[in-house]
Amino acid sequence: MGLQFLWSFGLACLDIHALRLNKDLHNHIFLSFLVVGDWVTVILSLAAASSSAGVMILFMKETHICTSQRSLPCNIFQISVALAFVACFLLAISSYLALWLLATV
DSSP: OHHHHHHHHHHHHHHHHHHHHTOOOOOHHHHHHHHHHHHHHHHHHHHHHHHHHHHHHIIIIISOHHHHOTTSOHHHHHHHHHHHHHHHHHHHHHHHHHHHHHHHO
């Protein structure tokens, strides 16, 4: 998720720079780079969410650590895994729209 943060922050800085200088970012090379980068971050985000879900299932079903130690916030861990999958789904939609934008240029 750190890579996703750096990618999104870099794109936000690029967008702000383009808005300040009134530049157009709709060229074929830039959009190709954007689409490839977006799909890489979607795949890595899906891998991170899936591995987090696997660890959560291990905690809940196999080790029973959530029932034996009440001090662990297992419900919050479950919510964070669910939100990671929601974020991955929204990233996939964004990547699809970037691919569609590339097709129109």
